[in-house]
Amino acid sequence: MEIEQSYILNKLSGKIFEVITASADVLQVETYVIGGYVRDMILHRPSKDIDVVCVGSGIELAQEVAKRLGKGAQTAFFKNYGTAQVKYQGTEIEFVGARKESYTHDSRNPIVENGTLQDDLNRRDFTINAMAICLNRERYGELIDPFDGLSDLDEYRIKTPLSPDITFSDDPLRMMRAVRFAGQLGFFIEAETFEAIERNRERILIVSKERIVDELNKIILSPRPSVGFELLEQTGLLNLIFPELVALKGIETKEGIGHKDNFSHTLTVLDNLARTTGNLWLRWAALFHDIGKPRVKRFDNKLGWTFHGHEFKGMKMLKGIFQQMKLPANDKLRYVEKLVSLHMRPIVLADEEVTDSAIRRLLFEAGDDIDDLMSLCEADITSKNPEKVKRFLHNFQLVRSKLKEIEEKDRVRNFQPPIDGLQIMEMFHLPAGKLVGELKSAIKDAILDGEIPNEYDAAYAYLMKLAEEKRISADTSLQTDLQ
Numbered sequence: 181m182e183i184e185q186s187y188i189l190n191k192l193s194g195k196i197f198e199v200i201t202a203s204a205d206v207l208q209v210e211t212y213v214i215g216g217y218v219r220d221m222i223l224h225r226p227s228k229d230i231d232v233v234c235v236g237s238g239i240e241l242a243q244e245v246a247k248r249l250g251k252g253a254q255t256a257f258f259k260n261y262g263t264a265q266v267k268y269q270g271t272e273i274e275f276v277g278a279r280k281e282s283y284t285h286d287s288r289n290p291i292v293e294n295g296t297l298q299d300d301l302n303r304r305d306f307t308i309n310a311m312a313i314c315l316n317r318e319r320y321g322e323l324i325d326p327f328d329g330l331s332d333l334d335e336y337r338i339k340t341p342l343s344p345d346i347t348f349s350d351d352p353l354r355m356m357r358a359v360r361f362a363g364q365l366g367f368f369i370e371a372e373t374f375e376a377i378e379r380n381r382e383r384i385l386i387v388s389k390e391r392i393v394d395e396l397n398k399i400i401l402s403p404r405p406s407v408g409f410e411l412l413e414q415t416g417l418l419n420l421i422f423p424e425l426v427a428l429k430g431i432e433t434k435e436g437i438g439h440k441d442n443f444s445h446t447l448t449v450l451d452n453l454a455r456t457t458g459n460l461w462l463r464w465a466a467l468f469h470d471i472g473k474p475r476v477k478r479f480d481n482k483l484g485w486t487f488h489g490h491e492f493k494g495m496k497m498l499k500g501i502f503q504q505m506k507l508p509a510n511d512k513l514r515y516v517e518k519l520v521s522l523h524m525r526p527i528v529l530a531d532e533e534v535t536d537s538a539i540r541r542l543l544f545e546a547g548d549d550i551d552d553l554m555s556l557c558e559a560d561i562t563s564k565n566p567e568k569v570k571r572f573l574h575n576f577q578l579v580r581s582k583l584k585e586i587e588e589k590d591r592v593r594n595f596q597p598p599i600d601g602l603q604i605m606e607m608f609h610l611p612a613g614k615l616v617g618e619l620k621s622a623i624k625d626a627i628l629d630g631e632i633p634n635e636y637d638a639a640y641a642y643l644m645k646l647a648e649e650k651r652i653s654a655d656t657s658l659q660t661d662l663q
């Protein structure tokens with residue numbers, strides 16, 4: 181592939197590049213824009229950060245650039261790594277001196293020394309990421325492409341510049357990067373590179389969970405996440421980093437009856453959702469929605485294959501998986517738990533006969549995540565029968581309008597019962613505990629079931645009646661074992 185010089189020059193115009201050139205020339209240091217920025221520029225993809233390598237001190241170059249950019253530039257120096265970052269008008273520019281890396285087999289961290297541009301390109305992960313463009317005035321716009329990355333860009337190929345076994349063994353995260361770039365860019369992984377991933381897959385276990393999750397997030401956020409996950413599965417990486425997902429794979433047949441392959445179903449749901457949302461955690465929820473299925477699978481003589489309760493089993497598995505993978509065990513976990521546990525609920529509400537109270541309950545439990553839940557449920561329709569798909573979508577339309585109607589009428593979406601646990605404890609001199617919880621949820625249930633309106637007086641009267649039935653008096657102290 182040839183690339184027009186005028187295209188490069190055009191892309192490298194603008195104040196930032198002018199300033200880098202002037203700085204590099206005044207310091208007399210050979211300077212290049214390198215890696216992802218060059219790749220994306222040739223692919224006509226937008227790219228936010230600029231990586232700059234100079235054969236000398238990246239920190240000094242960054243200082244000069246920041247000085248010339250003036251007030252609008254924010255600079256951060258990472259002296260230990262010899263890198264510096266300059267932020268200017270929303271663009272991040274990273275400066276580093278060209279380096280040579282050598283790995284020893286028993287250490288994860290390479291020995292880093294100063295090196296030439298060629299040394300620096302040798303340590304890069306893929307040929308398409310190992311191109312540089314000179315920014316010095318005299319050679320402005322000159323493309324350095326020692327591994328013919330241009331041809332690989334042209335032919336959509338992911339390939340390591342040097343021996344793939346060494347490249348992957350040195351930094352095994354590169355195996356996931358190969359998969360991620362294949363998915364993001366719509367490229368394929370060249371055969372030798374692919375085989376080396378299969379051979380070196382176990383090495384992924386020395387990589388930190390945080391780096392792995394970073395790549396997984398990028399795969400999940402790509403336009404068609406199934407591409408990356410299929411590749412992870414085919415190379416054997418997925419089984420090492422996310423075995424619960426691989427457990428969904430396969431079709432078992434009994435008495436001539438098979439069930440669907442829940443791995444490819446899950447990926448289809450994820451792809452469906454990727455068309456409608458960029459919400460990372462909603463996409464994770466899609467990946468997890470059927471995760472409990474293998475553990476509850478049964479064959480019933482009358483019903484065939486059943487997966488009863490898989491949504492609860494799945495929800496219960498999440499905490500452990502989040503811990504294992506070092507996913508954030510905070511509100512994100514709770515959000516995914518909620519979506520997984522509720523994902524079977526809307527379908528039964530599509531029935532004409534469904535009561536307002538069932539709808540109120542779902543609204544209450546899903547709260548502000550009700551729309552996300554509905555999107556997940558719609559994405560979950562993966563039948564190949566167009567009639568069925570039409571019917572299901574129509575049903576969900578029905579559920580959506582019922583939800584809307586009830587929410588407008590009763591406002592239960594973010595509802596808090598008018599009497600809380602603390603008030604109950606004070607009223608009856610009760611210590612925190614099971615009994616308080618029971619009284620509290622009795623009030624909540626009465627409201628959701630439409631027995632009483634969502635008001636303090638009604639709730640108070642209801643509570644008093646309940647207390648009388650349970651023989652709890654408002655004056656006696658500490659009645660822990662009364663029920």
Ligand code: ATP
Pocket residue numbers: 214215216217231303304305306309310351353354
């Ligand atoms: P993106 O920014 O979209 O993730 P990128 O290619 O710019 O893609 P970065 O992680 O920003 O990826 O890295 C910038 C460049 O640094 C890459 O293009 C590649 O040349 C090099 N690089 C990054 N990580 C590695 C690695 N683990 N091994 C080898 N080279 C790497």
Ligand code: MG
Pocket residue numbers: 216217229
């Ligand atoms: Mg980048």
